[in-house]
Amino acid sequence: MTDVPSIQSPAIHSEDRAQEADHPASLVAQFGADQPLKLDCGVDLAPFQIAYQTYGQLNADRSNAILICHALTLDQHVANSHPLTGKAGWWEIMVGPGRPLDTDRYFIICSNVIGGCMGSTGPTSTNPATGKVWGLDFPIVTIPDMVRAQTMLLDRLGIETLFCVIGGSMGGMQVLQWTAAYPERVFSALPVACSTRHSAQNIAFHELGRQAVMADPDWRGGRYFDQDTHPHRGLGVARMAGHITYLSDAALHRKFGRRMQDRDLPTFSFDADFQVESYLRYQGSSFVERFDANSYLYLTRAMDYFDIAADHNGVLAQAFRGIKTRFCVVSFTSDWLFPTSESRALVHALNASSARVSFAEIETDRGHDAFLLDVPEFFDISRAFLQSAGKARGLDSKAFSSEVDTGSREENASKQKR
Amino acid sequence: MALQEQALPLGGIAPDRTGKYRSDHLLVAEMIGRGARVLDVGCGDGELLQLLESRGIDGRGIELSREGVNRCVAKGLAVVQGDADTDLVNYPDDAFDYVILSQTLQATRKPKAVLENLLRIGRRAVVSFPNFGFWKMRLQLLVGGHMPRTENLPATWYDTPNIHFCTIKDFVQLCDEINVKMERAVALDLYGRPVPLNLPWWVWNMFGEQGVFLLSRGGAGK
Numbered sequence: 001m002t003d004v005p006s007i008q009s010p011a012i013h014s015e016d017r018a019q020e021a022d023h024p025a026s027l028v029a030q031f032g033a034d035q036p037l038k039l040d041c042g043v044d045l046a047p048f049q050i051a052y053q054t055y056g057q058l059n060a061d062r063s064n065a066i067l068i069c070h071a072l073t074l075d076q077h078v079a080n081s082h083p084l085t086g087k088a089g090w091w092e093i094m095v096g097p098g099r100p101l102d103t104d105r106y107f108i109i110c111s112n113v114i115g116g117c118m119g120s121t122g123p124t125s126t127n128p129a130t131g132k133v134w135g136l137d138f139p140i141v142t143i144p145d146m147v148r149a150q151t152m153l154l155d156r157l158g159i160e161t162l163f164c165v166i167g168g169s170m171g172g173m174q175v176l177q178w179t180a181a182y183p184e185r186v187f188s189a190l191p192v193a194c195s196t197r198h199s200a201q202n203i204a205f206h207e208l209g210r211q212a213v214m215a216d217p218d219w220r221g222g223r224y225f226d227q228d229t230h231p232h233r234g235l236g237v238a239r240m241a242g243h244i245t246y247l248s249d250a251a252l253h254r255k256f257g258r259r260m261q262d263r264d265l266p267t268f269s270f271d272a273d274f275q276v277e278s279y280l281r282y283q284g285s286s287f288v289e290r291f292d293a294n295s296y297l298y299l300t301r302a303m304d305y306f307d308i309a310a311d312h313n314g315v316l317a318q319a320f321r322g323i324k325t326r327f328c329v330v331s332f333t334s335d336w337l338f339p340t341s342e343s344r345a346l347v348h349a350l351n352a353s354s355a356r357v358s359f360a361e362i363e364t365d366r367g368h369d370a371f372l373l374d375v376p377e378f379f380d381i382s383r384a385f386l387q388s389a390g391k392a393r394g395l396d397s398k399a400f401s402s403e404v405d406t407g408s409r410e411e412n413a414s415k416q417k418r
Numbered sequence: 419m420a421l422q423e424q425a426l427p428l429g430g431i432a433p434d435r436t437g438k439y440r441s442d443h444l445l446v447a448e449m450i451g452r453g454a455r456v457l458d459v460g461c462g463d464g465e466l467l468q469l470l471e472s473r474g475i476d477g478r479g480i481e482l483s484r485e486g487v488n489r490c491v492a493k494g495l496a497v498v499q500g501d502a503d504t505d506l507v508n509y510p511d512d513a514f515d516y517v518i519l520s521q522t523l524q525a526t527r528k529p530k531a532v533l534e535n536l537l538r539i540g541r542r543a544v545v546s547f548p549n550f551g552f553w554k555m556r557l558q559l560l561v562g563g564h565m566p567r568t569e570n571l572p573a574t575w576y577d578t579p580n581i582h583f584c585t586i587k588d589f590v591q592l593c594d595e596i597n598v599k600m601e602r603a604v605a606l607d608l609y610g611r612p613v614p615l616n617l618p619w620w621v622w623n624m625f626g627e628q629g630v631f632l633l634s635r636g637g638a639g640k
Contacts, residue, residue: 328491329498347498348508354455356476358491359498361484381491388494 007236024119025083043139051119052111056103069167069174075118100383117292136222168192168371188389195342197307206300209238236284248334248367316349441610460522464490506535551585597636
């Protein structure tokens, strides 16, 4: 049998990714040996750096800052073109003038997580002690470590309290960690499509992805960069598996059904006969262009370890006791990776802590990824929640006159077309 | 009769000059003091919660329908999607000053358990419900021979969400049974006006289109 093309090798050279890891096309906050990041695993990481992007203006009393926490495979390039792929920012639909995260009103910050590969210190970065890439010598990081690093960035920026912390999936976990560990620094929180702990099924999917990476001979025990290879097949397969979990049966069926790819009859081979196969291979191939395999191992691990209740004697409500933060919890009906039941458990714990919480489950067949897509109901809820929180925070009262209705959404859509 | 003994005069109901709010909502709002922490169970599209928040009351809501919740959240209200029958148990004791059950009791599966939970979570409860003893209801069953339908309860018997109708008299009996104290009781007529207090109880049960009750926990040794 001939070699079947599946995951294409990346067109972007590994040197570009390595460049982005140490000298990113972003703002960078550097922390010296005197300011170590104290990791949960016991290691003091120093020196280290955080790459971040900002949008909009910080107001005079520094009260309008919103931190966006990004998901597993995303980065700080929320609303600008990606330095490696040139593609549009991953949340431009949500962030910009007149959008729910309105850059005319709020100062938006998004930083690459610790352990990431887009400029914050991670396994792709150069270890200053050896002058070589960290690789698997990089210490294991956790969600609390990521958030601890973010607090150091905010200290550096002189922002004491965030008006809002928002994020979906792994970003939502960071939001919850923020509220559990630093409640006094968070005025409002918008955790989306997430959970207070990673479920056994989700850990299982992550293990599948990690094993796919490590089974690729090009992984070379994690030292692939020394030998100028990259386990793009393994990472591509991990992405394909992950991507299935981000969608839903209904969404896949609606999008692809059993339709064939550029052919009418099956080829009786293992070629990508079906559109859904071709789509997944494309997803795998495009992912390896911009993402590092070792980073994928570290970040999936960080999610697996996440369990807020475990850090509070097994009682979730303890984590939020007496909290003043205003919450808006959002889940999506067809999300089977972080199902509504997980959000509901969070809401029950918040209720038990007498927190001010809203909870909306949004009906969509688009699965976990719905938070990244054009789901108007989600935009309306986010916008209204931020506006009412803004009123309570005393942010420019004129700017927060009620513009909740559909008119603003249409305006939004037309802005998007432009 | 318990109702006559326990019904206390109600302070003047603020006139709804704008016509923006329902009269039963205004009545409920009158019963709740400024700055109170309130949970509205079955808050619908948040009309009552908005009224309460406009009066400086710290309001939260639970609503079963997803559309209702999303409309509330879009209004900036703190509302969660949930079911009065199953989710009230998740709230701690004394979490609120008042818990409101507005026009929802008759749609619960276990009204008695719900009522008990209201007064566990809240120090006081405000409950309003359509009175099935209202003369129009009685007349429709007596003369028409069919299940009653009114302007406010237009659903047919087979598609109504209301599965546990009661009369004002029935409700008073339930309160007695589970040792709930009635601090205030008002019957509103078809036009949302209070039925005069000096009339005997059976008039209320006959001419009250709905009842609005302010309840608190009864004393220990009833």
